[in-house]
Amino acid sequence: MLSDDGLSDDDVDEIVFKAAGNGDHRGAAATLEALAERSETHSERVTRASLLVDAGSQYGLADDWDEAIRCYRAAVADGGKCPVDPRVWLHDGLLRNGQQDDAAALRAELKASRSVDPGVYEAVAESLESIGLLTDAHAWFTMGYHRCEHATVPDFMLDLLLVGRRRVRVALGYPTDDLDEVAEDYMETVGG
Known part of the structure; x- marks a missing residue:
């Protein structure tokens, strides 16, 4: 080994x-x-x-x-x-x-770091989503996309942020917006 x-x-x-x-x-x-x-x-x-x-x-x-x-x-x-x-x-x-308080403090630290790694935002958003904090998850998916969209990262990682964002928006009952349409186009491309 x-x-x-x-x-x-x-x-x-x-x-x-x-x-x-x-x-x-x-x-x-x-x-x-x-x-x-x-x-x-x-x-x-x-x-x-x-x-x-x-x-x-x-x-x-x-x-x-x-x-x-x-x-x-x-x-x-x-x-x-x-x-x-x-x-x-x-x-x-x-x-x-x-x-929750320790997690919130760490989230503030992560947010302040202004990372351009989509994986950071996706992981935080999915953790929030998993315990039902959907509004916070939506904020992290959206923030991640906007902070990383001009970074040198693979496009699919940005698409995955938008797919997660779309999933949360559907759960929250939000109307479709332009970024949701990008996510839906991506899902159609990889799904079929």
Whole structure:
């Protein structure tokens, strides 16, 4: 599993897929945490911080949000490279653990950072949507689109923000607008 270059994404995926098959998310989380503490396992793509985020996700799947939050906080403190800002996963864990005030403070911090990564906005919006905060989710999908529309990002990531925005707007009973039409065009293109 471990090459001279450290862990690969495939190595991490193997741990995650095995847990998905056998349901041992706690075991996978413990394995990922142990790998995070072994610097020789780290690579350019698989960092201590990213392994801690993956461990937190496994604890979340085991419905152990205290442990998930602990891992996410450690990933944030680490400051290492992650595919998406680890604060979005900490935000999700706080929401799911009923720590609304802490989640709101972290949302304010994320908003102030003015990221141009659509993944940040999508993750925050979907977390808000998952617990029924649809107006807030709508704001994050919309803000993400506008902050990222001129950034150097793949078009499909912008389209995914608009698809999420459209889904929330339908749930809220909002009338169709120009951005909803872009989302519908995208869904027709990929759907058929």
